[in-house]
Amino acid sequence: MINYDEAYANVLRYTFDFGVETVALLESNGRILAEEVLADRDFPPFDRATKDGIAIDSKALEKGLERFKIEGLASAGMGQQQLHDFHHCIEVMTGAIVPENADTVIMYEHVTIADGYATLLQEARKGQDIHVQGSDVVLGTVLLPRNSRIGPAEIGILASVGKSEVQVRKMPKVCVVSTGNELVAVAETPLPHQIRRSNALSLCAALQKEKIEAFSIHLKDDKASIKKELDHLLKTYDVVLLSGGVSKGKFDFIPEVMESLAVQKVFHRVAQKPGKPFWFGIQPELKTVVFSFPGNPVSTFANYHVYFLPWLYRSMDIEIPKTEVVFDGTLQVHPPLTRFVQVSTENKKGVLWASPVRENGSGDLTSLALSDGFICLRPRDKAYEKGELVPYIST
Missing domain, CATH: 3.90.105.10 (Molybdopterin biosynthesis moea protein, domain 2)
Incomplete structure (x- = not known):
């Protein structure tokens, strides 16, 4: 069994570039x-009026003029107009090209219009209310x-x-695999010894947030059929995400099947809670990456966010988010297990505080709806106290 930091580093060793594709905007x-x-041009591409009003030549202001004959009108979408006399003005609408020979715009609220003339109601400043060509970017x-x-x-x-x-x-082609004889379809009414499939749907929904439309399949606890299906999936997909079948039960066939299919085990079992039985490997010839998460809902959900998303971001060559929050609680985390604790968050005066969510173990699916993410608490002798900064993984 390896520790969390070793597992995380090992996962990031096996990232891949999946290429580039062209899509509609x-x-x-x-x-x-x-x-x-x-x-591809200056932004804005021309001197642009930012108010509805009149455009003038500022030389008129220097000479003390306050009344201007209206020469014409410039609106957005028109070619550039020309101011022929600095004693005159041109009415302009927001978004219009500032007329040639004009360098100042005065909004209608600061003038009166009567008998074909515009009269200033207050002092104007050269260059006002103009979005200058290239002032955003060139x-x-x-x-x-x-x-x-x-x-x-x-x-x-x-x-x-x-x-x-x-x-x-390009995003990787992903297949989500759930395992277990106890699982039935969502639309079915489960018998007392059965439960509806949820982990696979949670994973597919999480992948949709990353613009990945995953294929999903459920496998019964039969070694031969599991091997047959996984052999096909490993050849078809870039990533296989499994939920269940990796613990020490008599029907947990995944590690054994992976070995028979020449999938190289990178690690199995991590000193963490939840998700200790996490199995990770790669089929080197196919370059197919396998994340095999424990079947409990919180374990699957936590491991997806803790390991798979950083792997995906590194593969996409984008920055892996690193966030800290202020812990609003007290918790002892004894060696050797790193704890991923479900928390709800609250912004208090610009600082994000995280409070532990009450939950009933890694099988408590309902607790996930109450949490905003997980805090990562590494084992240590000293208890974590209120006010400490701790790593945070948003979900």
Whole structure:
């Protein structure tokens, strides 16, 4: 049995680059950008009026003019207009190109309009209410670096530079496997000795958040059928996520089957709670990675977030989130087990506090709905006390 830090480091040793694909702009939402995106023009691409009002030449202000004849109108979408006389003005709408020979915009609230003239109601300042060309970014500026996660704001930026198609990192093909004779389909009414399948669906839902549509299959506790199915799955998928079948029971066939299929065991059993029986390995010829989690719901859920997500982020070449919270409790964590404790969080004056969630062991599925994540408490002689900073894994 190895400790948590050794297990974590070993998992991250076996990450892979799954390549790049091109998808439609909206399909890239939530994906990882595989290209550097540059500004294809200045932003904004012209001096832009930021208010509805009039545009003037500031030389008129220097000469003390307060009344201007209206020459014309400029609206968003029109080509640039020209101010022919600095004694005059042009009405402009928000988003319009500032007219040639004009350098100041005065909003309607600060003028009166009558008989074809605009009269100032208060002092104006040269250059006001103009979004100057290139003041955001200039042509060629990196707007989105490679390996950015694409969200709604990034979609807008990509659209603004004409990216109707986007290069994103390919996600791994993942199969989620549940095992156990006691499990029945969600729609079935379980007998007293049965329970409905939940772990596989929780994993599939978690993977959907990462834009991975996983294939899911359930296997009965039969060694021959497990071997046959896993042989096929290992050849078909990049990652196999299993729930159950890795403890020391007489029907926990996964470690034995993996060995028979030439899957190299990296480790089996970790000094942690929940999830001690966690098995991790790789089929080196196929480069298929296998995460085999214990079957208890909290164990499966915790190990997915503690190990699989960092593995995925490292494979995507993006930063693994590192967060600390303030512990709002007291807990003794005796060696040798690292504890992953379910917590609810509360923001108190800009500081995130984490309180342990009351739960009834790793089989208590309902407790997961009450928690926001897990804190990671390594074993030590001294108890963890209220006010300590501790690592936090959001779920």
